[in-house]
């Protein structure tokens with residue numbers, strides 16, 4: 001399998017602060033990998049380097065065997081904030097990334113309409129963000145991200161600000177979209193259940209300076225349904241393992257709650 005993302009001996013310093021310390025990991029093409037780790041351990045920094053937003057200081061980073069560069073069409077980025085433009089309706093927001101990339105209007109509208117329908121927003125194409133609920137806005141952002149049709153997707157806590165129920169719906173939706181069209185996904189979350197339910201592997205980082213303390217395979221069958229998994233004993237074993245490794249990285253053995 002070819003390599004979707006490769007990070008080798010990445011070290012990041014912000015002035016005197018060592019933020020990321022000698023981190024290496026690879027994602028095969030089409031693999032779904034999550035990173036979990038305490039706040040400030042460098043997760044967002046790693047994504048920012050992959051997008052070319054922050055230059056690589058030490059180590060090597062490649063996406064599809066090329067160095068990161070800003071505006072790389074191979075990469076789509078999704079954040080916890082939906083970043084929708086208030087003066088554009090759902091259709092034009094979903095098509096916004098494509099517009100920046102120069103996709104023609106007819107193609108944009110057809111792809112945006114298709115993705116909006118798939119995320120459950122058919123009939124809301126002409127609504128503005130202020131008329132949409134938080135979960136609907138994040139669905140629209142998910143549609144915009146998938147519209148880009150980029151082989152690599154970087155997601156920084158995309159469902160972090162949603163209520164538990166909406167979050168589960170969107171997790172299932174993301175898995176469905178990903179299954180239909182495999183992309184390499186690097187997914188950051190603080191929710192360990194989410195990480196295990198979605199991923200092929202979960203990478204656990206330590207508190208700052210961020211180091212990798214574990215890279216745990218999740219050999220659960222697909223297709224998966226997030227809610228059903230919560231009762232699966234194999235899922236629960238892996239979840240407990242991720243928790244234990246995370247605690248190791250915190251340098252304490254405090255309770256999991």
Ligand SMILES: Nc1ncnc2c1ncn2[C@@H]1O[C@H](COP(=O)(O)OP(=O)(O)OP(=O)(O)O)[C@@H](O)[C@H]1O
Pocket residue numbers: 014017019037038039040041042043044045046208
């Ligand atoms: N532009 C910057 N200038 C200075 N320090 C920075 C900068 N960006 C990040 N840092 C520092 O690097 C460390 C890692 O930050 P980062 O945002 O990557 O953490 P994170 O793992 O994403 O945390 P969270 O889970 O809270 O989002 C932090 O100590 C942060 O203060």
Ligand SMILES: [Mg+2]
Pocket residue numbers: 043044045156
């Ligand atoms: Mg972050």
